[in-house]
Amino acid sequence: MDASLERVLTSLSLTPRGELRPMSGGDIAAVYWLDTDQGAVVVKRDDGQRLAGEADGLEALRASGCGLIVPEVLAQAGEWLVMEALQPSRREAGDAFALGQGLRTLHADTGDAHGWPHDNACGRTPQPNAPLADGRVFQRQRRLLPLAAACHERCLLDAALRQRIETLADDLESWLPDAPASLLHGDLWSGNLLYTSRGPALIDPAVYRHYPEVDLAMLTLFGSPGEAFFEAYWNGDAPADWPRREALFQLYPLLNHLLLFGGGYLGGVERAVVRVESYQD
Missing domain, CATH: 3.90.1200.10 (Aminoglycoside phosphotransferase (APH), C-terminal lobe)
Structure with a gap:
């Protein structure tokens, strides 16, 4: 695992359990699922300025109180964004x-x-x-x-x-x-x-x-x-x-x-x- 990501995870008191697993999508940035002893997280690697904009946007959507689920940003540092992992499920009628x-x-x-x-x-x-x-x-x-x-x-x-x-x-x-x-x-x-x-x-x-x-x-x-x-x-x-x-x-x-x-x-x-x-x- 990249040393700079390890430092980010350590700052969050997250202990990795296994390696980064690539997720589907990721046409622009690399996106990974990571299991940790404290629960799963999603890790994104990209240009730092683009990730800072994404983190800012996620926080604005969460603060809006719109009632839709928005993943929590745990950390954004340089080329890494770590956020809450959302488990996909079947689309329901409502x-x-x-x-x-x-x-x-x-x-x-x-x-x-x-x-x-x-x-x-x-x-x-x-x-x-x-x-x-x-x-x-x-x-x-x-x-x-x-x-x-x-x-x-x-x-x-x-x-x-x-x-x-x-x-x-x-x-x-x-x-x-x-x-x-x-x-x-x-x-x-x-x-x-x-x-x-x-x-x-x-x-x-x-x-x-x-x-x-x-x-x-x-x-x-x-x-x-x-x-x-x-x-x-x-x-x-x-x-x-x-x-x-x-x-x-x-x-x-x-x-x-x-x-x-x-x-x-x-x-x-x-x-x-x-x-x-x-x-x-």
Whole structure:
């Protein structure tokens, strides 16, 4: 075992029982299960700045009182993050409704500014979070324009599609109302949801404050949380322009996937742009 990890475990008074066992996932960071005499923990190894952002996000989610399970951060030191181990279990019938209620409560935690006190990362991509008062400006300047530029610079996005994204971003004030900034998980695809015997759990956040539909759009990007989820979340009050917001807020993660994983996501970016453009103001 790495000497620096041994020092972290010693500072936590944890005595390892066996070796680190790789866990599934871990596309960006290495993730391990470790049994100790004091109980199991999850150990993550990655760039220290990214791990500090993840630890900060986990603590913010735990402090929100949203009712969803969030693993406790035990220590973050350099390239190591040690946290509470959550034992996955079979998804139960009431989990989708509980997830909807929990996210509704999380998103009710609002602030005046969109962003976060610290930058963090979405996957390996640095995520600038310098706060802005207007959510449309934040989406344009902190999300869409930087990612479109980065994809274009790596020849993953042609000039014409980049211009369409920039035009879309410049036009947000014409249809998207400003709103209080909700506390978000920030990267809420299905792989960052874990079902446990205590209920749904949130892992691997990229926390900031912004429109609540950001989390919903990520949930629907690669699947569907189901009708029970939306029944609990909307509580009969879904915004009329949800389909357009869904397409808008799927554009940033699709651009990020294009940047991280290549041209297989270009079609998704194009379709999201077309969907936003197709609505009449």
